Amino acid sequence: MEVTEIFRGILLLLLIVCAIAVNLTKKLLQAVIIFMxxxxxxxxxxxxxxxxxxxxxxxxxxxxVSGILFLMTLKKIGSEENNEQPGQAPTEEKP
Numbered sequence: 701m702e703v704t705e706i707f708r709g710i711l712l713l714l715l716i717v718c719a720i721a722v723n724l725t726k727k728l729l730q731a732v733i734i735f736m737x738x739x740x741x742x743x744x745x746x747x748x749x750x751x752x753x754x755x756x757x758x759x760x761x762x763x764x765v766s767g768i769l770f771l772m773t774l775k776k777i778g779s780e781e782n783n784e785q786p787g788q789a790p791t792e793e794k795p
Contacts, residue, residue, distance in 0.1 A: 708748055715741050728777075732770040739763035 718738040725731045739762030746755035 704748065708745070711741055711745055711748075715745070728774055729771075732767060732774065735770070736763045736767040739767070 715738065718734050718741065722731050722734040722738065725734065739758055742762065743755050743758040746752075746758055
């Protein structure tokens with residue numbers, strides 16, 4: 701076996717671990733970080749399969765834009781949850 705085949709096998713195993721871990725984690729921030737790791741590993745695999753156009757797209761969209769959008773959403777959700785008083789139902793804003 702060549703070194704690249706072993707490296708590919710390790711990356712594929714890490715890809716499976718990330719896919720399972722993102723489904724089993726309870727915390728949303730950890731899920732987003734694992735998702736970004738999954739996209740980064742997939743980017744490396746695309747490079748090893750000699751598909752640089754897919755690798756660049758995966759890095760830009762998968763790990764980049766999607767990850768930032770998920771993190772911004774989590775920040776927005778967290779700020780809204782912090783504004784609510786414990787034990788009270790969320791209040792609706794009237795226009």
